[in-house]
Amino acid sequence: MGMTRREFIRSAVVAGGSLVAFPACSRAQPPGAGKPSREPAYARLEAEGKLEGRVAEVHAMLRQCQLCPRNCGVNRLAGETGFCRAPAEAVVSSHQPHFGEELPLVGRGGSGTIFFANCNLRCVFCQNWPIAHQGRGQKATDPEVADMMIRLQERGCHNINVVTPTHVMPNILAATRLALHKGLRLPLVYNTGGYEHADIIRRLEGVVGIYMPDLKFMDDEESARYLHARDYPAHAQAAIREMYRQVGPLQVDDRGLAVRGLMIRHLVMPNRTSNAKAFVQWVAETLCADVYVNIMAQYRVDYRAFDYPDIARAITAGEFVEAMEWAEAAGLRNLDARSVSQRNVQRRRM
Ligand code: SF4
Numbered sequence: 566m567g568m569t570r571r572e573f574i575r576s577a578v579v580a581g582g583s584l585v586a587f588p589a590c591s592r593a594q595p596p597g598a599g600k601p602s603r604e605p606a607y608a609r610l611e612a613e614g615k616l617e618g619r620v621a622e623v624h625a626m627l628r629q630c631q632l633c634p635r636n637c638g639v640n641r642l643a644g645e646t647g648f649c650r651a652p653a654e655a656v657v658s659s660h661q662p663h664f665g666e667e668l669p670l671v672g673r674g675g676s677g678t679i680f681f682a683n684c685n686l687r688c689v690f691c692q693n694w695p696i697a698h699q700g701r702g703q704k705a706t707d708p709e710v711a712d713m714m715i716r717l718q719e720r721g722c723h724n725i726n727v728v729t730p731t732h733v734m735p736n737i738l739a740a741t742r743l744a745l746h747k748g749l750r751l752p753l754v755y756n757t758g759g760y761e762h763a764d765i766i767r768r769l770e771g772v773v774g775i776y777m778p779d780l781k782f783m784d785d786e787e788s789a790r791y792l793h794a795r796d797y798p799a800h801a802q803a804a805i806r807e808m809y810r811q812v813g814p815l816q817v818d819d820r821g822l823a824v825r826g827l828m829i830r831h832l833v834m835p836n837r838t839s840n841a842k843a844f845v846q847w848v849a850e851t852l853c854a855d856v857y858v859n860i861m862a863q864y865r866v867d868y869r870a871f872d873y874p875d876i877a878r879a880i881t882a883g884e885f886v887e888a889m890e891w892a893e894a895a896g897l898r899n900l901d902a903r904s905v906s907q908r909n910v911q912r913r914r915m
Contacts, residue, residue, distance in 0.1 A: 603824070605752050607741050610771040616742050623735040623768055627653050633685040633731050633760055634800045649685040650700055655736040656682035658702035660713040662722050667777075667859055667901055669815065669823035670724055670754060677717030677751065678726040679710065685731050686758045688781070689791050690834075690870035697729060698868070710740035715747050723822050724775065726754040731761055738772060752824055755808075759801035760794055766807045775815075776808035777828045783843040791838070791876065805829065806851065815857040815899065828857040832864055833888045836875045841888035849895040859901035860888050862911075882911040 610616040626632055627641040637647025646652065662675030670676040682702035684691075695701045705713070714725050725744075727737050741753060752774035759778040780801050782788045788797035808827050815826030831844045841860065848856055862885040870876050889908040892900055 603750075603818070605745075605750055606774045606825075607745060607753065607772045608750070611742065611745055615771070616738075616745075619768060619772070620735070620738045620742055623738055627735055630732075631762070632734060632765055634762055634794070634796060635685055635760075648687075649683045649732040651683040651732040652704070654704050654706060655710055655733045655740075656700055656702040657705045657710065657713070658682045658696040660717060662717065662720055663726065666726065667823075667828060667857075668903065669817050669821060669828075669857070670726060670775075670777075672723045672820060672822045674721030674723050676724055676726045676754065677714070677720070677722030678728055678756075679713055679717075680728045681730060681733050683732055684729050684758065686760050686792050686794065686797075688758075689868060689873060690864070690866070690876055691868045692865065694868040707736055707739040708743055710736060711743035711747065711749075714740060714744040714749050714751075718749055718751050722751065724752045724754045725749070726756050726777075728756045729758065730755055731757055734765070734769070738769075741772065754823075759804065760792070760797055761800060761804035763800070763803040763807040766804050766811075770811045774812065774825045775823050775828065776805075776812060776826075777830065778805055778808065779830045779832070780805060780844055780847075781832060781839060783840040783847065787838050787840070791873070802847065802851070809852050809856070814853055814855045826857065827852075828859065830859045830861060831888075832861045833880050833885050834864055834876055835878050835880050835884065837884070838875050842891045845888075845892040845895040845897055849897055854896045855899050856897070857899045857901070858892060858897050860885075860892055860904050862904070862907055882915050886911050886915065 607616060630637050630639050630641050630647055635648040639645035639647040641653040658680040660679040663678040664671050664675050666676040680696060682696050682700045684697035687698055691697050717725060730737055753772065754775040754777055755769065755773045756777045759780055783798050785795045785798060789795035812826050815828055816824055818824050829848060831839065831841060833839060833841055848858060862880065864880050866877055886908055
């Protein structure tokens with residue numbers, strides 16, 4: 566599956582039209598630039614008297630839920646459930662310091678992850694299907710989620726990393742405000758599968774410090790087949806543009822820890838189904854060559870992926886290496902350090 570450098574360059578020229586020297590950023594001063602602040606974004610919003618109103622506004626959306634592009638319109642406050650099967654109250658699978666996340670989130674104390682059950686995507690290849698599809702976890706009130714945030718801070722975590730947050734965004738905002746009044750000072754990491762409404766993301770401005778969306782697929786057909794969401798690429802791309810507008814490229818403090826910015830994940834799938842080449846070109850052309858990008862190699866066949874021939878195997882070393890080479894050819898300069906190491910290891914094996 567390997568390809569010489571010359572073959573790779575030729576394929577990039579033919580398939581992409583041309584090899585483009587993408588600019589660093591289109592703006593002299595990228596959004597979110599400036600000296601990183603140790604004060605969490607939501608503390609400023611509260612000081613301005615705006616956070617309480619924001620919490621009430623998003624909580625009311627549960628009455629006719631259109632928190633994500635599924636637009637179910639169900640009244641979750643009355644016990645109805647939509648595509649994600651989530652009740653009005655959050656369901657938490659676990660909360661713990663996590664050391665497997667991207668290095669700028671982990672540091673010495675770990676990323677303070679809160680894993681929410683249920684999901685608005687429900688991918689056929691989901692690797693967390695007992696949690697995401699079957700909703701395994703314990704119901705947690707907003708004060709209980711706030712206490713989890715405080716405990717993670719007390720254990721030395723560097724951020725509060727809310728995993729699969731889309732369908733529980735109102736609960737997260739309410740809990741964050743409660744935790745703020747109990748002393749929470751960590752940045753909030755919004756760790757999402759990417760199937761978001763851009764105008765819902767707009768309501769997180771000033772609350773979320775770090776966005777970490779997936780951009781799973783670039784093509785409608787694959788999105789329809791594997792995510793049951795043909796409009797995933799359009800919505801995810803619009804949402805990520807809005808995230809970038811709010812927080813800009815990743816900023817780290819003097820310890821190398823993330824304090825603000827955008828980090829994007831892309832899982833390489835077998836047989837080029839995720840279209841990694843289009844993904845990296847989109848990031849470079851639409852956002853900025855300095856955006857933190859993690860090209861991930863850990864795809865494994867799980868859940869219903871066995872029934873889909875194109876994704877019913879692991880990726881090859883060649884598939885991962887070519888995705889990393891596309892990223893470099895696109896001019897991306899802030900690739901996840903572990904993915905770069907992994908590429909180097911895989912290259913030696915090829
Ligand atoms: S969050 Fe759940 S109920 Fe609300 S629109 Fe999305 S899938 Fe439907």
